[in-house]
Amino acid sequence: MTEWAAQQRRERLEQTNSIVAExxxxxxxxxxxxxEGLYPNPPGNDAATKRRMREYLEFMTGSSRSGEPSxxxxxxxxxxxxxxxxxxxLAQALSEQRERDEAIASAESEQGQVDxxxxxxxxxNLVSRRIGEYRRHAQGFSFYADQSVLxxxxxxxxxxxEARSGAQVPQHEEGYMWMADAWLLEDILAAVxxxxxxxxxxxxxxxxxxxxxxxxxSIDQLPLFSGGSDQGxxxxxxxxxxxxxxxxxxxxxxxSSDANNVYDVRRxxxxxxxxxxxxPRVIEAFHNTGMMTVTDLDLEEFDPWEDLRQGYVYGNEHxxxxxMNIEVISLRxxxxxxxxxxxxxxxxxxxxx
Numbered sequence: 001m002t003e004w005a006a007q008q009r010r011e012r013l014e015q016t017n018s019i020v021a022e023x024x025x026x027x028x029x030x031x032x033x034x035x036e037g038l039y040p041n042p043p044g045n046d047a048a049t050k051r052r053m054r055e056y057l058e059f060m061t062g063s064s065r066s067g068e069p070s071x072x073x074x075x076x077x078x079x080x081x082x083x084x085x086x087x088x089x090l091a092q093a094l095s096e097q098r099e100r101d102e103a104i105a106s107a108e109s110e111q112g113q114v115d116x117x118x119x120x121x122x123x124x125n126l127v128s129r130r131i132g133e134y135r136r137h138a139q140g141f142s143f144y145a146d147q148s149v150l151x152x153x154x155x156x157x158x159x160x161x162e163a164r165s166g167a168q169v170p171q172h173e174e175g176y177m178w179m180a181d182a183w184l185l186e187d188i189l190a191a192v193x194x195x196x197x198x199x200x201x202x203x204x205x206x207x208x209x210x211x212x213x214x215x216x217x218s219i220d221q222l223p224l225f226s227g228g229s230d231q232g233x234x235x236x237x238x239x240x241x242x243x244x245x246x247x248x249x250x251x252x253x254x255x256s257s258d259a260n261n262v263y264d265v266r267r268x269x270x271x272x273x274x275x276x277x278x279x280p281r282v283i284e285a286f287h288n289t290g291m292m293t294v295t296d297l298d299l300e301e302f303d304p305w306e307d308l309r310q311g312y313v314y315g316n317e318h319x320x321x322x323x324m325n326i327e328v329i330s331l332r333x334x335x336x337x338x339x340x341x342x343x344x345x346x347x348x349x350x351x352x353x
Contacts, residue, residue, distance in 0.1 A: 027330065062160075072147045072157050073147045076146065080203050081141060083145075083146045087311070101126075134308070139205050142193070144213035155174060173343055176343050190290065196210060212272075215273060216271045217269075261332060262332060268325070276318045300322075
């Protein structure tokens, strides 16, 4: 009987370890440090650490000297993001077209001027051309977004070296926050990319995409510089080694806490322009990517014609403005191996992990 019980325990432990390994693989998605040689431990001397941190910062913020874009802009583009067409070039082309059309109309008129009916036709043709140029431009990507939509705390994205007071070299702990924020952004964009992938695996163009535009993407800040990791008054699930929860925080009750050594909880506020018909597909994409839960969703009608005047084209589908609260879980079974000792101490992570 004793041997049978021991065998049962071994089998349950193997099953548990298998589940943990599978969950970790899904959550990690083969990711690691954004740059080599800094995490979890920096180089052995202070000068080398400062040099590597400067290089790391430039990798994240881009370089005005070389024209290299920021990591954030590159990552958005890799996910299928694009920007509005250059306003100046199109405005110039339309202005020249107007001059030509009005000159032709004047030459053909007995009065030597453009009458109201011909002027209305010219205006209509120019509007059609403008919209056509907008649509042609939008065929080259899947959704509208650029780095300006990112925010939520002062280090997302981090300020460049030139923008820092006294050009101070960033702290090693701050660099870990960039990395944690980058992993979170990659999760969000992976879900958007999944939603905007057709049945044949192809990336959809804006007019056919469920997610048409990211209006804003704000994330909360890891408590590395604010003291403590509690997100609320944790309420126990009744002991037995379970992770504490607080139902006042969200519908899941999941929180980061000194008593939670299993995962960190990050919260995202995401505002999208999306196809109303395809919203269930968008929500499903978030649930199926990494470990994310849409905890709140507000829909708002808006006038797409106003956006069209700015250059945004969304196609013929009915679209809405969707404001989502998203909960993102990062399992410490893989993130702790990249945490500096000081970050572990701040977050309450045991050093044997």
